[in-house]
Amino acid sequence: MPADLLAGERTSRITTLLPVALLAGLVVVQAVAGEGGAIVVDARLVAVGVAVVLLVLRANFLLVVLAAAAVAALLRLAGWG
Numbered sequence: 001m002p003a004d005l006l007a008g009e010r011t012s013r014i015t016t017l018l019p020v021a022l023l024a025g026l027v028v029v030q031a032v033a034g035e036g037g038a039i040v041v042d043a044r045l046v047a048v049g050v051a052v053v054l055l056v057l058r059a060n061f062l063l064v065v066l067a068a069a070a071v072a073a074l075l076r077l078a079g080w081g
Contacts, residue, residue, distance in 0.1 A: 042081030
């Protein structure tokens with residue numbers, strides 16, 4: 001592949017943002033996809049919401065993961081999701 005094709009500013013911006021968009025799409029699909037592709041609102045979606053709030057508040061990433069996992073576990077223990 002020619003180097004000048006990959007060296008442009010537009011290409012650089014796209015290749016910088018593409019992994020973020022792909023990961024966001026994967027998170028959404030994993031958080032709301034049920035059997036047969038149906039949209040399901042359960043403990044996973046609430047856990048992702050908790051993670052988003054903590055990330056907006058600039059919490060430590062380990063705290064974000066542990067809090068989201070704890071919320072999902074507690075909701076499943078309570079019988080939801």
